[in-house]
Amino acid sequence: MKHATIAEAAFITDANLRSTAKPRRRPIHKMPASFSVAYFAGALVTDLVYWQMPDVMWERFSIWLITVGLIMAGLATIAYVIDLLGGRQIDRPAWPRAVGYALAVLLSLFNAFVHSRDGYTAVVPTGLTLSGLVIAVLILTAGVASALANRRAGA
């Protein structure tokens, strides 16, 4: 770790402080985005529990988890724009991740409305399906993004 820092510092000096060679700052959108994914995953779990045992407590857990997940997604979007404007480091390839994440957030927005229905049909079957779909999209996105990144690295 220390080694790397030294090497980088040496590189900057050598490169005569050209702007493109600056060490790019770490992105700030990753943390809120990770939180939102965790909240959406939590909602899938509480939906599954409610499906098996329809106690309103689980449904309330689900809608709050989705709501806070959406708030986090909103923060992540703001942070992503800041990252883009500030020229901060964005994981490559950027667009499959952005598209996949945006789709998951959009589905979660629909899911929040479905979960705001009264009674059993707030979850079963549409809400539960949407919660599952969100997680499926996120997993698929991660898979595609890492496959593309590996291919690029290999090329």
Next chain:
Amino acid sequence: MMHALRNAGSAKLARRLAALSAAVAVLALAGCDDNGGDPRRQIGANPVLPQLQQYLMPPIRIAKAIGWGSETPTVPQGLQVHALATGFEHPRSLYVLPNGDVLVVESNGPKAPIYRPKDIITGWVQWFAGAKAKDANRITLLRDTNGDGVPELRTIFLDHLNSPFGVALVGHDLYVANTDAIVRYPYEDGQTSITAPGTKLTDLPGGPIDHHWTKTLLASPDGSKLYVGVGSNSNIGENGIGAEYERAAIWEVDRASGAHRIFANGVRNPTGLQWEPETNKLWAIANERDEIGPDLVPDYLTSVRDGGFYGWPYSYYGQHLDPRIMPQRPDLVASAIAPDYALSSHVAPLGLAIYTGTELPANYRGGAFVGEHGSWDRTPLNGYKVVFVPFSGGKPSGPAQDVVTGFLDANNHARGRPVGLAVDRAGALLIADDVGNTVWRVSSAHPGSSPKPGT
């Protein structure tokens, strides 16, 4: 350079995505059909019931509260209306004492807890509709000694109550149904204020949720029993079935002991309990469930059978299943009684007066006036008026007629909203208006010539 290009590309993509998301969301919301059909198809014994629909976003179509200004409600020819008194704080129900004094119950519901993000939105909507007025928690007395429709005396009759609604006098015992208990006060004829402490007769289901907080009260003709309308604790059981214990029911309370039994249940929000004079049967009005369509479920007026089950939450209008409740109860649904008379959907009946007076024209005799507080989730708006349901042989005998209208202006803003009804000693119809903060009095246009022949 490369980075800059890529960044610009990403930003463009992000913008496109944002635009796409917004477009999809708007489409989805616009796709919700909240336009209701003709309410007349849902008035009477056999309402047309469409297929139920579930919303992505339930429609909210409330009438913004603007007050009356110099306007008054509209009544048909042969009747006149004027304000008996104004300047109340959310008057919800009325009761006429034997000496003609009018009690105006000024009340609003307790603060609703926030269990879901939706509850925050609901709070804003209610504020917009003028339903978030301070809870005055008192009963005001109006006395009109000479019967000219202008009260000479106005006093605070009872103060420091807890979201009161129903009032019933039996002999010298005055019962007030707070949201959480029936309390008895000693009353002497002509008394204009009560300062004596009350005695609790029985607890009623109250907080912490207390979704339907109004507790209607009616004494049996012999005075031995009190009947209490206890509304459900939710729209459709979304607060758990445990929260509905002894709710969505009409209680029969023994006046001597305070003991109670469930007289009838499965009535989502029963109010306006009245005795039908010809058959001596108990009648009630009820607010049915929301969020399954602009024409579901029609609110109703019905006779109440001892031991009857009227469907909520498992079914509506007999055996029409509601999928929003789990586990279901086919055993109860099999026994569910369809109500007698539909008033059409989302009109929110909250006042009932079966007319036995002589002041109003003869065609109103024996029929029922219903105060319809008005819809909040339907286009076009429905209710916001007082209707009359003619009765014959102790049963509704024809379509409901508009009697008192003009609560909405041309822009669908609410000048007022009718709630509780009562008939005063002279036989005029009194209407509590909880947005206009007024008590209206409807009498014959030519008092000297009444009773007039029916039209």
